[in-house]
Amino acid sequence: MDGPTNPMVTPLLTDLYQFTMAYAYWKAGKHNDRAVFDLYFRKNPFGGEFTVFAGLEECIKLIANFKLTEEEISFICETLPGSCEEGFVKYLRNIDCSDVEVYAISEGTVVFPKVPLLRVEGPVAVVQLLETPVLNLVNFASLVATNAARHRLVAGKSKMLLEFGLRRAQGPDGAISASKYCYIGGFDATRWFSNNVAAGRLFGIPLRGTHSHAFVSSFMSPDEILERSLHRSDGSSTCEDFVSLVQSWLSKIQWAKALGNTVGETNQSELAAFTSYALAFPNNFLALVDTYDVMRSGVPNFCAVALALNDLGYKSVGIRLDSGDLAYLSGEARKIFQIIEKEFGLPGFGKTSITASNDLNEETLDALNKQGHEVDCYGIGTYLVTCYAQAALGCVFKLVEINNQPRIKLSEDVSKVGERILCRHPFNESKRAYVVPQRVEELLKCYWPGKSGKSSEYIPS
Numbered sequence: 001m002d003g004p005t006n007p008m009v010t011p012l013l014t015d016l017y018q019f020t021m022a023y024a025y026w027k028a029g030k031h032n033d034r035a036v037f038d039l040y041f042r043k044n045p046f047g048g049e050f051t052v053f054a055g056l057e058e059c060i061k062l063i064a065n066f067k068l069t070e071e072e073i074s075f076i077c078e079t080l081p082g083s084c085e086e087g088f089v090k091y092l093r094n095i096d097c098s099d100v101e102v103y104a105i106s107e108g109t110v111v112f113p114k115v116p117l118l119r120v121e122g123p124v125a126v127v128q129l130l131e132t133p134v135l136n137l138v139n140f141a142s143l144v145a146t147n148a149a150r151h152r153l154v155a156g157k158s159k160m161l162l163e164f165g166l167r168r169a170q171g172p173d174g175a176i177s178a179s180k181y182c183y184i185g186g187f188d189a190t191r192w193f194s195n196n197v198a199a200g201r202l203f204g205i206p207l208r209g210t211h212s213h214a215f216v217s218s219f220m221s222p223d224e225i226l227e228r229s230l231h232r233s234d235g236s237s238t239c240e241d242f243v244s245l246v247q248s249w250l251s252k253i254q255w256a257k258a259l260g261n262t263v264g265e266t267n268q269s270e271l272a273a274f275t276s277y278a279l280a281f282p283n284n285f286l287a288l289v290d291t292y293d294v295m296r297s298g299v300p301n302f303c304a305v306a307l308a309l310n311d312l313g314y315k316s317v318g319i320r321l322d323s324g325d326l327a328y329l330s331g332e333a334r335k336i337f338q339i340i341e342k343e344f345g346l347p348g349f350g351k352t353s354i355t356a357s358n359d360l361n362e363e364t365l366d367a368l369n370k371q372g373h374e375v376d377c378y379g380i381g382t383y384l385v386t387c388y389a390q391a392a393l394g395c396v397f398k399l400v401e402i403n404n405q406p407r408i409k410l411s412e413d414v415s416k417v418g419e420r421i422l423c424r425h426p427f428n429e430s431k432r433a434y435v436v437p438q439r440v441e442e443l444l445k446c447y448w449p450g451k452s453g454k455s456s457e458y459i460p461s
């Protein structure tokens with residue numbers, strides 16, 4: 001099995017105390033005592049009623065490749081307080097996870113507090129070395145997957161969600177992890193995209209993006225555009241001067257009575273940027289319309305370019321709004337698209353996609369829903385990937401058994417099939433409901449059988 005995605009995930013990515021305890025266990029001849037540890041959290045994050053479990057695959061990759069190098073062993077021996085006996089060095093050389101077994105709930109499952117997500121069984125010293133990296137790999141993964149699921153729930157199933165967080169994430173690993181686990185938490189793979197090219201390559205996450213304000217403001221005027229020709233989409237002919245075609249559509253828009261003569265002079269630098277982008281991506285024309293003035297410039301400029309593209313058989317994608325009142329502006333833009341559809345006979349133009357971004361979070365999405373809006377797609381960065389609303393999920397790793405002796409009291413409750421039980425609603429704190437369980441499912445499956453080889457069927461590929 002491949003190693004962990006992040007090469008920093010090695011047996012040294014652990015707290016020093018795991019190694020000092022390993023030494024003391026070894027001195028006491030206790031290092032091979034058979035221990036069972038459970039990983040669980042005590043409270044759902046974000047004041048919510050559910051958590052999405054994630055990070056398992058990386059834990060298994062760590063465990064499958066758990067081996068100390070000679071260099072790492074020397075470093076540990078130099079680092080431990082006092083002298084390090086040769087016998088311990090030999091012990092460290094032989095450590096791997098062939099005596100460890102891992103049982104877990106499958107990645108992406110909705111889970112609840114105090115339920116073991118991961119059970120690690122094996123020699124106590126080795127399992128303790130695993131504590132810190134396993135917690136590290138599960139805590140943020142599950143937190144950000146849960147955050148993504150919460151954003152999906154508020155946005156609604158039909159909306160497209162774009163993860164825009166790379167620039168704001170907590171360093172490279174925070175960003176790559178956020179992209180991977182937001183995708184897992186976003187539920188619907190056809191409606192969740194990332195801007196993170198590296199994550200797209202590593203994990204096959206679908207990538208999408210628009211363009212920036214800098215692209216718009218880098219242009220001065222359409223005169224700058226030197227290559228002006230564009231083939232028709234069916235390749236049947238070529239429009240030699242797409243820039244002029246755009247200009248002619250802009251004047252038709254400016255004179256359109258249906259638009260109440262509201263469109264005056266638009267910003268030419270913006271028009272040049274949109275035209276250039278359309279020339280580069282005629283099948284994927286999406287314009288950021290808020291650099292100057294959304295209704296006076298951005299939307300009419302977009303429509304002029306989209307109408308010119310339509311003449312050549314291309315369907316434009318839409319606009320992005322990145323400032324201002326997103327409910328109001330999306331509604332006003334939609335009205336213009338609908339008027340253009342009627343006025344110029346373009347079936348479907350009224351449904352042109354509207355993307356919104358700018359410091360979005362669960363609350364703003366909820367506020368937009370309450371106000372009514374025309375947004376089809378959200379680009380969400382900072383609040384999503386940094387888990388702004390809650391810094392950490394408090395997963396813990398607790399010893400539950402040693403040499404077959406229980407170390408915490410385990411519940412004796414067995415859920416009863418066919419009997420009514422009172423449950424909390426998973427998403428709505430105040431709701432309770434009677435549920436009659438139809439079947440009892442073993443949540444923990446074997447993901448790492450160790451050398452016993454009891455079951456390897458659930459090892460993720």
Ligand SMILES: Nc1ncnc2c1ncn2[C@@H]1O[C@H](COP(=O)(O)OP(=O)(O)OP(=O)(O)O)[C@@H](O)[C@H]1O
Pocket residue numbers: 322323324325326327328357358359360361364367368371
């Ligand atoms: N209709 C709305 N209801 C609730 N929140 C909204 C609505 N429209 C936008 N927002 C949010 O309000 C905030 C507006 O940000 P801000 O006050 O910085 O203004 P801005 O539009 O970005 O302007 P500026 O260009 O000055 O930065 C953002 O977090 C945005 O997501």
Ligand SMILES: O=P(O)(O)OC[C@H]1O[C@H](OP(=O)(O)OP(=O)(O)O)[C@H](O)[C@@H]1O
Pocket residue numbers: 164165167168213322357358359360379380381382383
């Ligand atoms: O707002 P977030 O949810 O974090 O999403 C990412 C943001 O990053 C980009 O702009 P950036 O903030 O870099 O610059 P700008 O706001 O000045 O356009 C983008 O236009 C979004 O606004």
Ligand SMILES: O=C(O)c1cccnc1
Pocket residue numbers: 164165195208209210211212379381
């Ligand atoms: O593709 C975009 O529009 C994008 C990407 C990252 C951040 N903000 C916007």
Ligand SMILES: [Mg+2]
Pocket residue numbers: 358359
């Ligand atoms: Mg911004």
